[in-house]
Amino acid sequence: MWKLKVAAEGGGGPLLRSTNRFVGRTVWEFEPDLGTPEQRAEVEKARRDFSDHRFQRRHSADVLMRMQMQQYSKGTPLKLDLPAVKKLGEDEDVTEEAVSTSLKxxxxxxxxLQAHDGHWPGDCSGPLFLLPGLIITLYVTGALNAVLSSEHQREIRRYLYNHQNEDGGWGLHMEGHSAMLGTTLNYVALRLIGEGPDSGGDDGAAMERGRNWILQRGGATYTTSWGKFWLTVLGVYDWSGNNPLPPEMWLLPYHLPFHPGSS
Structure with missing residues (x-):
């Protein structure tokens, strides 16, 4: 099971340094023997519930972090058993008791949800174009398996499949419509961490759907400049296909088709 380490020295490995004793830093580390069978079952249920409803609720709302903060990291389970206040009708008065209970x-x-060092941990898992860059960098430097354990790679696959759209593509962020940049980079990232061309997902066809989305729209060369850059770093696209971009172009209106961030 994964354990959230808050402001912990050594969290994340010996190369992680801090000038403030890791205040405000959270790191997930995998501990195979962590938790009771009941706690592990609860975690798996939360994972399955999210996966089953991923097209209706796109964000996990930090469920696993909240579970750990409320139950596991404070020694004894925290009971949040104050009665809920029923939704008031349009003509009903707001009572002092209802306000007091809601505030409590x-x-x-x-x-x-407050960590012991005083801050409130939170996730930043929305962008879908950042993780592939890390994976590509680790791959070309030969450090992929040294930095990302098998458990890390397993969670990366789970994360990416959970945020694959119904049409097979990936967006720029987890709630976005499919885009060539997100789809190309995440498809490549999954291949680099061991997924085959015809596997993945609950039905074993997630990779095929992703590849078809790319091919049906002209291929990976139709990705944006950032995507082409990463493909070139990987060695599957030539540097000559990358157009130099003067930094002043970022100051132009975003809706222009030649804006560097336009898709």
Missing amino acids: RAINRVSA
């Missing part, structure tokens, strides 16, 4: 529930919940 909110304060209790927020307090439970």
Whole structure:
């Protein structure tokens, strides 16, 4: 099971340094023997619930982090058992008791999620164009398996498949429509961490759907300049296909088709 280490020296490995004793830093580390069978079952249920409803609720809402902050990291489970206030009708009066109960529930919940060093941890998993760059860099430097353990790679696959759109592509972010940049980079990232061309996902056809999305729209060379750059770093696209971009072009209106960020 994964353990959230907050402001912990050594969290993330011996190469991670801090000038403030890791205050405000959170790192997930895998501990195979962590948790009771009941806790592990609860984690797996949360994972499955998210995967089953991923097209209706695109963001995980930090469920695993919240579970650990509320139950596992504080020694004893925290009971958030204040009664819920029923939704008031349009003509119903707001009572003092309802306001007081709602405030207590909110304060209790927020307090439970505060880390011991004082900050509130949070996830930043929305962008879908950053992780592939890390994977490509580790691959070309020969450090992929040294930095990313088999458990890390397993979670990366789970994350990317959970945020694959129904049409087979990936967006620029987890709630976005499929785009050539997101689809190309995430397809490549999955191949680099061991996925075959015709595998993946619950039905074993996620990679095929991703590849078809790319091919049906002209191929990976139709990706944006950032995507072409990463493909070139990987060695599957020639540097001559990359156009130099004067930095002043970023100041142009975004809607122009030759804007560096336009897709």
